Amino acid sequence: MADPSPIGAVDKALLALDALARAGAGGAPLAELAADVGVHKATLHRTLAALRHRGYAEQTPDGSYRLGAAALVLGGTFLREENLPDLLRPALEALSAQVDELVHLGALAGREIVYLDKVEPQRAVRVWSAVGRHRPAATTALGRAWLAAAEAAGTLLDDAALARLAGDDADPRALRRAVDAARERGYGEENEENEPGISCVAVAVLREGRPVAAVSITAPAERLSGQARRHRLDALRESLPGLLPAGLAVAAPAREKVTS
Numbered sequence: 001m002a003d004p005s006p007i008g009a010v011d012k013a014l015l016a017l018d019a020l021a022r023a024g025a026g027g028a029p030l031a032e033l034a035a036d037v038g039v040h041k042a043t044l045h046r047t048l049a050a051l052r053h054r055g056y057a058e059q060t061p062d063g064s065y066r067l068g069a070a071a072l073v074l075g076g077t078f079l080r081e082e083n084l085p086d087l088l089r090p091a092l093e094a095l096s097a098q099v100d101e102l103v104h105l106g107a108l109a110g111r112e113i114v115y116l117d118k119v120e121p122q123r124a125v126r127v128w129s130a131v132g133r134h135r136p137a138a139t140t141a142l143g144r145a146w147l148a149a150a151e152a153a154g155t156l157l158d159d160a161a162l163a164r165l166a167g168d169d170a171d172p173r174a175l176r177r178a179v180d181a182a183r184e185r186g187y188g189e190e191n192e193e194n195e196p197g198i199s200c201v202a203v204a205v206l207r208e209g210r211p212v213a214a215v216s217i218t219a220p221a222e223r224l225s226g227q228a229r230r231h232r233l234d235a236l237r238e239s240l241p242g243l244l245p246a247g248l249a250v251a252a253p254a255r256e257k258v259t260s
Contacts (some may be wrong), residue, residue, distance in 0.1 A: 029065030091243035141202035146187030149204035186253030
């Protein structure tokens with residue numbers, strides 16, 4: 001058995017939140033929640049009253065209890081964009097150590113990708129990059145992975161949107177092909193398009209199915225081909241998900257979604 005909680009009242013409140021989450025949007029009556037938590041109804045009623053006072057629980061018209069708005073915004077507040085560099089730094093460091101390559105974290109701002117963080121490998125890097133740098137999303141693996149994930153989540157990229165995103169930096173038809181390919185494979189790529197001899201692969205990081213960031217591996221083109229390429233893609237698609245904080249996931253290939 002687990003060690004007893006040092007503060008019983010707090011433990012009961014946390015158990016009540018867990019029970020409310022399991023009850024779903026419809027909630028559950030007091031007696032059912034009390035049985036789930038393993039306490040008397042009177043005890044749980046006092047706990048729920050305290051949670052309601054702070055907005056972490058609410059009562060439905062039929063008298064059932066469900067999670068309140070304050071509980072629902074916790075995850076979003078924790079995972080908001082300005083926190084992502086700190087939250088994802090350990091994952092970036094582990095990924096870079098695994099592949100011994102430059103790793104970037106980026107986010108879409110308008111039609112550009114902003115580099116939020118980077119981790120450099122131990123060996124010399126031939127690529128110049130800087131945190132805070134902006135690049136047209138259409139020309140980067142990070143941007144292509146993000147746009148593919150956004151479209152998979154329901155954001156329509158029609159001809160007008162593609163033209164805006166492509167701007168003067170890319171052909172909208174080429175961007176459509178790149179986004180379609182990224183959605184099908186589950187990752188975006190860029191092969192020596194921005195810098196001779198340098199290639200990049202990237203995956204979108206999702207919260208509740210929508211992209212909030214993208215992570216890339218950037219390396220000399222010869223280290224992103226053949227078996228070395230497969231190793232780096234495996235790290236992005238198989239190792240990275242297990243390194244992410246709770247609530248975040250990596251975009252899956254479209255063909256996996258169809259067959260799963």
